[in-house]
Amino acid sequence: MKQWVVREKIPNDASADLGDMPELKKNLLYHRGIKTRAEAEKFLNPTYGGEEDDPLLILNMEKAVLRIIKAVKENERIVVFGDYDADGVCSSVVFYDFFKKIGFENFHVHIPDRYLEGYGLSLKAVEEFSKQGAKLIITLDCGITNVKEAERANELGMEVIIIDHHIVPENPPKAYAIVDLKQNGETYPTKFLSGAGIAFKTICAIVKVGKFNITSGWEKWLLDVVAIATVADMVPLTGENRALVYYGLKVLKKTQRPGLLSFYKRLKLSIPNITEDDLSFVICPRINVAGRMDHATVGFNLLTTQSEQEAIWIGERLDIMTSDRKEAVNGIMKKIDDEFGESKPELIMTGDISWGPGVLGLTANKVLEKYNCPVFLWGKGGDNIKGSCRSNGAINLVDFMRGIPVGLLDDLGGHALSAGFSVAESKIGKLKEEITKLYITFPKQEINGVVHIDKEISIDDVGRNLFSTIEKFQPFGVDNPKPVFSFKNMIIYAVKKFGNGGVHLQLDFKKSDGKIVSAIGFFTANSEHLANLKAGQTIDLVATIEKSHFRGKPEIRLRIVDVKLKQ
Numbered sequence: 001m002k003q004w005v006v007r008e009k010i011p012n013d014a015s016a017d018l019g020d021m022p023e024l025k026k027n028l029l030y031h032r033g034i035k036t037r038a039e040a041e042k043f044l045n046p047t048y049g050g051e052e053d054d055p056l057l058i059l060n061m062e063k064a065v066l067r068i069i070k071a072v073k074e075n076e077r078i079v080v081f082g083d084y085d086a087d088g089v090c091s092s093v094v095f096y097d098f099f100k101k102i103g104f105e106n107f108h109v110h111i112p113d114r115y116l117e118g119y120g121l122s123l124k125a126v127e128e129f130s131k132q133g134a135k136l137i138i139t140l141d142c143g144i145t146n147v148k149e150a151e152r153a154n155e156l157g158m159e160v161i162i163i164d165h166h167i168v169p170e171n172p173p174k175a176y177a178i179v180d181l182k183q184n185g186e187t188y189p190t191k192f193l194s195g196a197g198i199a200f201k202t203i204c205a206i207v208k209v210g211k212f213n214i215t216s217g218w219e220k221w222l223l224d225v226v227a228i229a230t231v232a233d234m235v236p237l238t239g240e241n242r243a244l245v246y247y248g249l250k251v252l253k254k255t256q257r258p259g260l261l262s263f264y265k266r267l268k269l270s271i272p273n274i275t276e277d278d279l280s281f282v283i284c285p286r287i288n289v290a291g292r293m294d295h296a297t298v299g300f301n302l303l304t305t306q307s308e309q310e311a312i313w314i315g316e317r318l319d320i321m322t323s324d325r326k327e328a329v330n331g332i333m334k335k336i337d338d339e340f341g342e343s344k345p346e347l348i349m350t351g352d353i354s355w356g357p358g359v360l361g362l363t364a365n366k367v368l369e370k371y372n373c374p375v376f377l378w379g380k381g382g383d384n385i386k387g388s389c390r391s392n393g394a395i396n397l398v399d400f401m402r403g404i405p406v407g408l409l410d411d412l413g414g415h416a417l418s419a420g421f422s423v424a425e426s427k428i429g430k431l432k433e434e435i436t437k438l439y440i441t442f443p444k445q446e447i448n449g450v451v452h453i454d455k456e457i458s459i460d461d462v463g464r465n466l467f468s469t470i471e472k473f474q475p476f477g478v479d480n481p482k483p484v485f486s487f488k489n490m491i492i493y494a495v496k497k498f499g500n501g502g503v504h505l506q507l508d509f510k511k512s513d514g515k516i517v518s519a520i521g522f523f524t525a526n527s528e529h530l531a532n533l534k535a536g537q538t539i540d541l542v543a544t545i546e547k548s549h550f551r552g553k554p555e556i557r558l559r560i561v562d563v564k565l566k567q
Helices: 012-018 023-030 037-044 061-073 086-102 123-131 147-155 195-210 218-232 239-252 258-266 276-293 297-304 308-340 357-371 397-402 425-441 464-473
Strands: 003-006 077-082 107-110 134-140 159-163 177-179 348-351 375-381 384-390 411-414 418-423 450-453 485-491 494-498 504-510 516-521 538-548 555-565
Touching: 012 023, 012 037, 023 037, 023 464, 061 077, 061 134, 061 159, 061 177, 061 195, 077 086, 086 107, 086 134, 086 195, 086 218, 086 276, 086 297, 123 134, 123 147, 134 195, 147 159, 159 195, 195 218, 195 239, 218 239, 218 276, 239 276, 258 276, 258 297, 258 308, 276 297, 276 308, 276 357, 297 308, 308 348, 308 357, 348 357, 348 425, 357 375, 357 384, 375 425, 384 397, 384 425, 397 411, 397 418, 418 425, 464 538, 464 555, 485 504, 516 538
Parallel strands: 003 450, 077 107, 077 134, 134 159, 159 177, 348 375, 516 555
Antiparallel strands: 375 384, 384 418, 411 418, 485 538, 494 504, 504 516, 538 555
16 A cells, blocks of 8 residues: 655745745645746746757757758658557658658668568668668668667768667767757757657758748647657656647647548547547557557558548457557467566566567556566567566666666667667577576665655535646646545445456545545446445545546546555
């Protein structure tokens, strides 16, 4: 059971600095590090396009932009090389849309096959691009570790521009220009844009410098896919990222992309009420699934097609892939549960050659959620073993994996809490041994199961007025979580299970005026401490507050975070 901690009340001097506004709003701002009226105004009413957002402030941006403009003006063959996840796909769409808009056709978008080509540039791909007459390769959401590949491109008379957002190695590739906010010497105020965010900044810079004959501000129509990528890649939704998603959601409500419009209809999404939750739980997974279960080009085609019929056909394919992915994840999850049962392992390292690498990341997330320990899963893709790992915060995965003996891993990439690797099949046993041995001595951060509560309220407080305050803080995401509230001594009025197989839980509570407020817990109906709840029981509840538009009916409801049964 997690520990519930109510956040400290805002100090009087800090309250005064924030000016005249409701106390709840002040507290929510204060605990997000926002301490002045000016900071509050900027957060609550995001703007985009100011001097601080100038893309030419980014290190090497001008050099990269001038080279791309030269290639366009001289009709050089350009290869746009994007990664196969949602961020890479959306990055590729950003460049594709721009080139199409200015009437430049001498380019090719290449998104690698996850299994046959692997992550990033390959020597084989570089050779092929040379045969096609390419003069410039632009990598998006990848490339920062492709030292040999960039060198080979140079030898073949091609230049490489790397537009990435991953950690820059000590000896980066010798590219014509590297645009990556994590490289030494970078002074741009935002450090955590998604790959598509940096691709968008690059296009903004090209438009600014190149003086192409397009309508001023046209590039903002690209923010729909930038928002999808930003949410999918789970970068902090603060500062510039907050503005990109804030305005991206506005574009998504007006999008003319047949693929997205077909999604809205197929998935019964309320277009005027599209939220970051719709991106996170509905749209992003379906863009991602193509690269996991088939080829990421399917997702790319969905976002770029101008045909309504093709959009419908692609949407059907992605739905089938989504069902197949769920089945594959559930199958692997069952095997892991059989192996670890009710134990509480400090670390999980397991796999099978029959497991598809494309679903390992999703499975690792579920394993992490259930067992709350670092997870390393592997399967076979192509000739090598591919793996995905997740951390509960106890270890930084990139630092940890770098502690494994040199030569054991063929490849490694990712972030502190989410990473991937590849290894020869003959070395998988040795890798498990080294990971297990390293984990014993590796420095760990203390993990505590704490739920931070913004305010204790009553069920009678739940309504439009409260939600109107909360929605000012949208879009929610990393570093800008949904406000959390606690409710004491709640009598359950009714319990319902719904969804395929009754996997979701609904608890109903009655307000003093007789109106019902529901609390929803997705995929929690069969969890250990919620499965046996009954009407008439008294509980303490921690929940967030949201507005549902299910079947076109707006409803203010709760989303369950944690429950304690009163004895």
